[in-house]
Amino acid sequence: MGVALRDILNDYKTAVGWDSLGGIAALDAHNALYQFLSIIRQPDGTPLMDREGRVTSHLSGILFRTVNFIEKGIKPVYVFDGPPPAFKQETIEHRRSQRKEAGERWQEALERGDTEEAYKQARASSRIDDYVIESSRTLLGLMGIPCIDAPSEGEAQAAHMVITGDARYMVSQDYDTLLFGAPLLVRNLTVSGRRKIHGRTVTLNPEKIILEEVTRGLKISREDLVKVAILVGTDFNSGVKGIGAKTALKIIQKQEFESIAMEKMPDTDYQSIMDFFLNPPVHSDYSLKWDTPDQDGILEMLCETHDFSEERVKKALEGLGVTTGQKTLDAWF
Amino acid sequence: MMLKATIDADILKESIDAISALVTECRLHTDETGISTRAVDTANVAMISFHLKKEAFESFSSTKSELGLDIAKIKNIFGMMGKENLLALELPDEGHKLKVSFEGYQYSITLLDPNTIRKDPNIPNINLPGKVVLSGSELNNAIKAAAVVSDKIALGIDPATQTFYMVAEGDTDHIRREFGKTEVNFINGAEARSLFSLDYLKDMGKVMSRAEEVELSLGIDHPANFSFYLAGGNGHVEYLLAPRIEAD
Numbered sequence: 001m002g003v004a005l006r007d008i009l010n011d012y013k014t015a016v017g018w019d020s021l022g023g024i025a026a027l028d029a030h031n032a033l034y035q036f037l038s039i040i041r042q043p044d045g046t047p048l049m050d051r052e053g054r055v056t057s058h059l060s061g062i063l064f065r066t067v068n069f070i071e072k073g074i075k076p077v078y079v080f081d082g083p084p085p086a087f088k089q090e091t092i093e094h095r096r097s098q099r100k101e102a103g104e105r106w107q108e109a110l111e112r113g114d115t116e117e118a119y120k121q122a123r124a125s126s127r128i129d130d131y132v133i134e135s136s137r138t139l140l141g142l143m144g145i146p147c148i149d150a151p152s153e154g155e156a157q158a159a160h161m162v163i164t165g166d167a168r169y170m171v172s173q174d175y176d177t178l179l180f181g182a183p184l185l186v187r188n189l190t191v192s193g194r195r196k197i198h199g200r201t202v203t204l205n206p207e208k209i210i211l212e213e214v215t216r217g218l219k220i221s222r223e224d225l226v227k228v229a230i231l232v233g234t235d236f237n238s239g240v241k242g243i244g245a246k247t248a249l250k251i252i253q254k255q256e257f258e259s260i261a262m263e264k265m266p267d268t269d270y271q272s273i274m275d276f277f278l279n280p281p282v283h284s285d286y287s288l289k290w291d292t293p294d295q296d297g298i299l300e301m302l303c304e305t306h307d308f309s310e311e312r313v314k315k316a317l318e319g320l321g322v323t324t325g326q327k328t329l330d331a332w333f
Numbered sequence: 334m335m336l337k338a339t340i341d342a343d344i345l346k347e348s349i350d351a352i353s354a355l356v357t358e359c360r361l362h363t364d365e366t367g368i369s370t371r372a373v374d375t376a377n378v379a380m381i382s383f384h385l386k387k388e389a390f391e392s393f394s395s396t397k398s399e400l401g402l403d404i405a406k407i408k409n410i411f412g413m414m415g416k417e418n419l420l421a422l423e424l425p426d427e428g429h430k431l432k433v434s435f436e437g438y439q440y441s442i443t444l445l446d447p448n449t450i451r452k453d454p455n456i457p458n459i460n461l462p463g464k465v466v467l468s469g470s471e472l473n474n475a476i477k478a479a480a481v482v483s484d485k486i487a488l489g490i491d492p493a494t495q496t497f498y499m500v501a502e503g504d505t506d507h508i509r510r511e512f513g514k515t516e517v518n519f520i521n522g523a524e525a526r527s528l529f530s531l532d533y534l535k536d537m538g539k540v541m542s543r544a545e546e547v548e549l550s551l552g553i554d555h556p557a558n559f560s561f562y563l564a565g566g567n568g569h570v571e572y573l574l575a576p577r578i579e580a581d
Contacts, residue, residue, distance in 0.1 A: 020357060022375020023451040073375025165452035184449045210446060325578035326530055328377035332457040332556060332575075 003229045005175045007245040009209060012217055016186065016208040022073030023168035024288065025186070026158035029078040029147070030128060031172045033136060035190075036061025037126035044115050045106055045122025050307040058132050059306060062139050063298075067319040068191045077146045077167065077288055079158040080133065085276055087236045087269070099125050142298045143320065144291030148283070153235075156180040156280030166288060169208070176235065178211050179226050179277045185209045220252055226277045227257045227270075236273045240264040290330060293320050335398050336363050336424040339391040342414045342435060344564045347543065348385055349408050351563065351570045354536040355381045357405040360447045363395040370402075371453045379533050380454055382571040389567035391419060400424070400431070401445030410440060457573065461550035461558055463490040463525030465497045466518040469544035469561060475499045475510045476538035480531045482506040485577055488551055489526030495519060497549075501531070525551035527576040537572050554579070 040057035041047050047057040069076050084092060102124035109118035140147050150157035155174065159182035161167040169184035170177050177185050188204040215222055231248035233239025240260070243251070251260050261270050295317055302308040352359055352370060359372040369384040387393040410433075414420070420435040424444075433440040479486040479501030487500040497512040497519075537559065541547050544561035551557050559572040 022357075075377065165448075168451050169449065183446075208449075210449060212446060212448075326376075326378060327575045327578060329373060329380055329454075329457060329556060329573065329575045330377055332459050333455055 003174070003176055003179070003234045004232050005178075005225075005229060005245050008218065008228070008249050009175060009178075009214060009245075012209050012214045013187075013207040014209075016206050018072045018206060021169075021186065021189075021206065024075045024077060024166065025069070025189075026161045026167035026170050027076050027078050028155045028158055028170065028172035028174065028177065029080045029136070030154055031174055032061070032065070032078070033058050033128050033132060034126060035173065036065075037128065037132065038123040039190075041119065041122060043119060044110060045119040047122070047126075050305070054306065055132070056306045056308070058136055059139055059302060060308070062136055063143075063302065063313070063316055064191050065189075066140075066143055066145060067316045069189075071319050075290055076171075077148060077161070078136075078140055079148045079150055079154040079161070080137075081154040082150045082152050085152055085236065087272060087276075090238075091235050099127055139298070139301060142294045142301060144293045146288050146290065148286045148288075151281040151283055153180070153280060155182075157282050158182065160280075160282040160284075161286075164284070175209075176229075178209065178214065179222070179229050179234070180280055181211065181222060181278075183211050185211070218249065220249070223274070223278060224252045226274050227252050229277075230268070230270050230273055231257070231260065234273065234277075236276065237265070237268045237270070290328070293317065334394070334396075334423065335426050335428060336395045336400075336422060336431075338393045338395070338422045339419050340389065340393075340422065341391065342411070342418045342420045344385075344389055344568070345420060346411055346414060347540075347563050348383065348568060349404060349411060351540045351568075352381060352383055353404045353408045354540050355379050355533075355572070358401065358403050358445060358450050360450050360453060361400045361402050362398075363400065364397040365395060367393070368395075371456075373451065373454045374533075378530070378575045379537070380457070380573040382456075382573075383569070385564060385568040389564040396426075399447045401447040401450050403445055407442065410442065457556075459552070459556060459558070459573075461525075461552045461555055462521055462523035463551040464520035464548065465490065465512075465522075465551075466520060466546050466548050467497070467512060467516065469541040469547045471512075471516070472547055472549070473538035473542035476531065476534045478510065479508055480535055482508050484531050485528055486531055486534065487526060487528045487579075488549070488557060490519075490522055490524060490551060492522050492524050495522050520548070525553055525555075527551060527554050527557060528579050529557060529574055530577055533574055537574070540570070541572075 036058040040061055047055045048060055050056050066076060102121045106118055106121035106125055109121055137147050148157065155172060155177050158170050159177050159180035162170050162182045162184060169186050170182040171186050171189050173187055186206060186208045188206050228245060228248040230237060231240050231243050231251060232245050251257060298317065299313060302313050303310045355374045356372045359370045361368055361370050367384060367386040371382045373380045414435060418435055420433060423432040429444050431442045431444055433442060479499060482503035483501040490497050495514055497517045499510045501508045541559060541561055544563060548560040549557060554576055556573050556575050562569055
């Protein structure tokens with residue numbers, strides 16, 4: 001869900017053209033799936049579904065985003081979350097109850113005929129369950145896109161892959177990735193370039209954040225940035241009420257983190273959280289291999305099982321290069 | 334000083350053209366022997382290995398380092414350079430800006446963080462038995478001719494007749510160009526045939542047209558390797574291009 005660091009990062013976002021994004025991109029799979037599930041919905045908030053009522057918003061998102069990536073020379077690898085660290089439990093339970101409430105309010109809004117509210121609540125009720133993950137993996141597998149399982153947080157694993165140079169940059173909307181040390185984060189890589197924010201549709205262009213520019217510009221270390229996040233609140237702690245990113249930054253710069261942390265969040269084991277951000281569990285023994293997409297398999301899954309339009313899927317597959325026959329050098333490396 | 338050098342503008346331009354045919358940015362390695370880069374295009378279809386020896390420079394001194402170059406930007410900047418002028422390059426230690434002076438202009442070019450550029454690809458392990466040497470301009474002409482009728486071209490060697498051939502098959506038209514022993518020097522006339530995208534070859538062909546000789550290595554449904562020299566033998570370029578799948 002991320003950490004509210006936007007206020008201090010805005011100056012370090014630079015627009016980046018699709019043309020210069022070629023190469024291997026490590027995607028935070030949960031972040032991408034959550035985006036698909038929350039955005040790809042009908043006006044009253046109903047997600048895309050097949051005739052048996054199974055949600056297909058994420059499959060649509062994966063197909064079209066991946067095709068868009070491949071067309072732009074971007075080779076995606078999806079990194080999935082492993083088991084969450086113990087201290088994330090509270091956040092997880094909190095989100096679960098928020099989703100449940102949103103689901104109830106969505107139904108109420110639908111009954112009242114309040115479409116706008118229904119859409120909003122429906123988005124907030126988006127849930128990544130086993131079905132979503134398994135069907136996503138199946139589709140990615142058919143498309144020849146590698147999936148990697150993180151030992152813990154997917155963001156940490158993806159950041160690690162950028163640090164080692166196996167991936168060029170990380171794709172996520174969340175700033176947490178910077179805390180995990182991703183040298184280069186790219187945001188807003190959506191197909192349409194549009195996104196609904198507070199009910200309004202705005203155009204979003206891809207932007208990049210280079211960690212080194214952030215730390216150099218703010219004159220703090222990555223460790224300090226993690227401290228800022230801990231004061232503001234992360235996936236693993238709720239932070240200090242009334243302290244936003246700018247205030248937190250001042251506290252860090254004045255080296256008052258320890259005293260404020262002891263005073264305002266005595267129950268938070270911030271050392272464990274810091275350790276987790278700075279040295280998260282990651283794998284190094286993964287293999288990255290992009291296979292030729294299985295055209296028949298994709299058509300069978302999407303069109304026969306999940307009722308996608310055959311015409312649209314076939315058109316998308318053209319973009320995957322299934323029909324052009326161009327090989328890549330991967331086979332010879 | 335990380336890098337301090339003067340170079341003939343034409344040689345630099347030729348080098349940048351060779352790199353920009355495939356990539357818009359690259360990691361440039363410098364050391365006391367010269368500069369080099371190895372990069373794969375965004376779609377992983379073609380690779381360039383480039384090396385410019387210090388002898389290609391009028392003067393050259395460098396420590397071992399790695400720079401991130403926005404090749405597309407530099408190509409635009411140097412587009413206005415006249416030929417046969419000397420150009421001075423300077424990069425201070427820990428510097429992020431490359432100073433370039435030529436014809437009275439002083440440029441300061443911001444470098445990219447090398448960590449944000451794809452890391453160098455490994456050297457692929459490929460056995461390409463068919464080897465021929467031909468003129469760069471002949472090669473480029475055949476590529477240009479093929480591009481008129483098609484978007485792909487087959488390159489092959491027929492060992493029986495000892496010919497090197499290029500065939501382009503369009504929807505309605507067909508071009509074949511054969512090179513016999515008098516036009517091509519066969520280093521190894523083993524059987525070879527692979528199909529390639531002309532989109533890539535057109536850009537590479539322009540660069541190769543300036544080379545007196547190009548050594549072309551081929552296999553059967555394998556990548557093609559084009560190896561040639563520039564800067565009077567002091568610069569070396571290798572292009573490796575992945576094949577397309579031949580339709581039945």
